[in-house]
Amino acid sequence: MKRLLSIVLWFVISVAGAAALGAIALHRGERINATWFVLAAGCCYLVAYRFYSAFIAAHILALDDSRATPAERFDDGRDFVPTNKWVLLGHHFAAIAGPGPLVGPTLAAQFGYLPGTLWLIAGSVLGGCVQDFVILFCSIRRDGKSLGQMAREEVGRWGGFLAQLAILAIMVILLAVIALVVVNALKSSPWATFTLAMTIPIALLMGIYLRYWRVGRVLEASLFGFALVLFVVVAGQWVADSPSWARVFSLGGTTLAGAIIVYGFAASALPVWLLLAPRDYLSAFIKVGAILALAGGILLVRPDVQMPALTRFIDGTGPVFAGKIFPFCFITIACGAVSGFHSLVSSGTTPKMILREGHARLIGYGAMLMESFVGVMAMVAACSMPPGVYFAINSPAAIVGSTAEAASVTITAWGFPLLPGTMHELARSVGEQTLLNRAGGAPSLAVGMAQIFSSTIGGPRLMSIWYHFAIMFEALFILTVLDAGTRVGRFMIQDLSGHFWKPFGRTGWMPGILLSSGLIVGLWGYFLYQGVLDPLGGINSLWPLFGIANQLLAAVALVVATTILMKMGRWRWLWVTLAPMAALVAVTMTAAWQKIFSADPRLGFLSYASSLAAQIASGAVPAAKIAQTQRLIFNQRLDATVTAVLALMILALLADALRHWYALIVHRREPLLHESPYVATQWADGD
Template sequence: MQSVVIVLVGILGMLFGWFVYSKFIAEKIFKMDDDFVTPAHEINDGVDYVPTNKVVLWGHHFTSVAGAAPIVGPAIAVYWGWVPAVLWVVLGTIFFAGVHDMGALWASARHKGKSMGALSETVIGKRTRALFMVVVFLVLLMVNAVFGVVIANSFVANPSAVFPAWSAIAVALVIGFLLKRNVPMMPLVAIGVAVLYATIYMGSSMPLALPSEMLGLSDKANWILILFVYAAVASLLPVWMLLQPRDFINGMQLLVGLVLLYGAVFVVMPDITAPAFNTETVANTPSIIPLLFVTIACGAVSGFHGIVSSGTSSKQLNKETDGRFVGYLGAVGEGSLALITLVAVSGVMLAVTPEQWHEIYSHLGAGSVGAFITGGSNMIQAGWGIPSEVSSTLLAVMVVLFAGTTMDSGVRLQRYIIQEWGEIYNIPVLKSGITATLVAVACCLLLAFGAGGASGSGGMIIWPLFGSTNQLLASLTLLVISVYLIKLGRPAKYTLIPMSFVLVMAFFAGVIKLSEYYEKGNWLLVGLDVIVLVVSVLVMLEAWSVIVKHKSEQQDSEAERAN
């Protein structure tokens, strides 16, 4: 029964965020205007800049920013107790993530679809741009290299997910082709989702796997290579051909999954066996403050979302007012997934007694995706009577498809950044989409196999930096939006307050991690962590100087008018 209360409180909070808070921010602070000509119409190159129906664009945006993170983060952070995790997910979605994502989308659309890195030059200054883009590129490098490993591991561990995951690509290509020829969208979506779920049922009885060793590499390493070849091709295709329909179908698939999971909660009404506040953590467990706020990123607030908002989504925005639907509602979707994940990993469907729960969550990092799939599939089986083999395949495919769409968008975003560098520094060869994509993939594979050897798991070496780096990026994105609002003469407290909180938590977490890396003698992570922390401080100082200068100029202007 406790789970129903959690769900109702979360849903009511997010409904307030969507119907009240987001409307206030969009209309009174960002002042979104239907008559503003968006970059999708102004540039409209048919490849990256394409005016897109807001529901389709929501599907792309939502699944691109989601990945596996709104599952992984909450499924780990519940170790500290379900109460702080639920509070951060709900409050973070309403006051942090929604404003961050919608704001990045709006600010980018107001500047011809520039990425947050390039936009920081316009808003703050040239030095800020160079510093900002270092952090952005590092985050994308982490995400792409690691998500390749995550998907490969999932394929090896869940061969039943292979067939439906690749079938989704074929379905998306067909839908993209038909939509381009003005075939009505809703019948196609209904058929596409039905086919996707049929392949999930087939996959549960038809597992596919690569040979354990091929071409001198393990099955996991070969999956990583295949995934990056696919991501390279996908990033060069027009967005209407694969990116939009695939992400939209995945979004619809997630909605069905959420209906099954939330519906099961109200049918089964499971109790919570996880502690509200875990007082039995093992020795040397990191402090909940600030680590909770960097462990749960997607689902509360995430810097990666700003990259997607200003990278792909802003280039497809049909009307500026669609930014509220795409950006804020996308964050609500993430928060909803994070909330149901917390229920799945906290209740009797995962562990019948508190003692069993503590056995599964023996330390921070235990449980994670496996706990979500087990708890979630048990809930679906109990609530809807769907066999556990099918429900577990459904949830495993959900994780894989989300990670895949994030990887698709991540490589495309890396390509955008490299092309922006070509424009900024006048390097003609980097302006080419093909060259930029090859450079992006080469960087990811160099990290994967250069640092990780034949396993291809090199991204995992720098992954420990992701939490604090990603949240520092979120604070920097909120800072750029805040400075832009100040220059426009509008209230900035709605972005400055979240920015300040996230900055303090992320910076504090980065310092704690720095000491851990130093004690372990991990000099690569020490160096990268120092770079990220120093860059963040420098960007903050640059922004502060711009704000002070702007305020001074305003005062001088007012004094002149008074005289």
């Protein structure tokens, strides 16, 4: 009877999911309600978790709860800490969910809601979740080793070296692009700039409280920090209303970029307890709270999605970023579908805290499903505003003009009606001077979130507060990723340089700290600065670079996973990791090729550089702007070089993996697994 009920239940869930997916895929013309998105995603995730992850757990990985995990064997109360599976799910989710699943889908909404939504669902259940789950399992079986160590041991020296290089590359480009998102969100916005600036003294205060007053009482400190953050969100309005204070906090792109670079350096060089850790505590609470609030808001308000299923920009002429759906939708949405960066967390802290092997399914596969759902919510929030407004916020001035009137003419001509008054009214309602040309996804997501929140609590009166709360929430955890990433980048540079000069490798040596912090900040700061100067908005160049770097790391992780499955003798099921890996390589290589060699100057780095050079040669560039244009040409060629290096790394990795796999297939090499030996658990079943 129980079995029959279960069959009926899963049949109903599957049919409901298929029907909802069909509804959003086939719906044309009229608006569609967001409930269909939630239903489609929710049912697909449930079915994927119940069947696909169970199949991987049982048939491929053969998870064994009788085997002691590293957390049990090495329990030291520091790194190796056996943790309740629900608590660890929260930990893991908080670690993997950053700005990516919010920003990527918002940018990809320029193709319409359909491509991004389908990729978020299919990419996560067949690719991203599989990667996170399998890498977590592999790391558990290897005493919590990192991806780089596993690549070195299981694939070869090349694999390990490429993994290290890919991590550093992704770190630099990721930090630059997310900093650019913050710059574009804060540009000429005294309210948002004041609010975010005030989170720094709040974090310092929390840091001192946690270090000297009530040591380690994270909950207390986070609670008062959160109260202070809410206060400064409201106080930002007073700053914006005061002409003298508003002038102080109205900053341009280059000034903001400079401020963020200085902040990144300080966060990396200062003691971790003073600024980085307290900001991270605060950010984690606000992040989880705001995501839950957004989910609740969407379910309560059930907004209509106004963006069409497909827009005219599927032909590659999109104003937010250039390029067709294939490959650019798959590059733009990395986090939320497949993100290589997750493999670092899955082979970092989490495997050292897992209580049972069986929990890897919930934590590895389940947490990624949750992140994918965050991406679907971001897509709903972006698509629930009028498409004309979406394009006005996200398009650069070089394409739609810098006034509401010019933008209205251009965007209406694209088939998305927009009155100039609409943008003025919207900016006024959220307490901003203008919302035009805010490429980067954060402001449009904040508008979408504010509309959903204000429909739930406060009505239009609170629209401006909700908007700035949403901007603060996004910018706060972007800066947390920025300072944590800069610090890790600093350690990587010190580690690398320590081989050549020993004192430099000592993480406590002050000249080494300052020099390596300066180096990593200089690297991402350069890309940030060039993004701010780019007349096409910077996101057009940098976000695809970030996507390529991130998917490169995912390819590294899936190569490691496939190699380990081969050595485990799971030849029949290799497609589980091989298929997403092949898809990612195809996507990444196509995107890299087009970004370098496309004849369209908006898409190809080299053709853009050539068109700028031609403009200088023909005398079309005023003498005062020649130096700036030459810098742009250099930057485009640099971006082309970076993309080429990333593509070559993928090819080199593939060649090395194929050589290794061939040796395994023809039995030239013994399938030697580097798993730690079996040790039976000492814990009872209920532990």
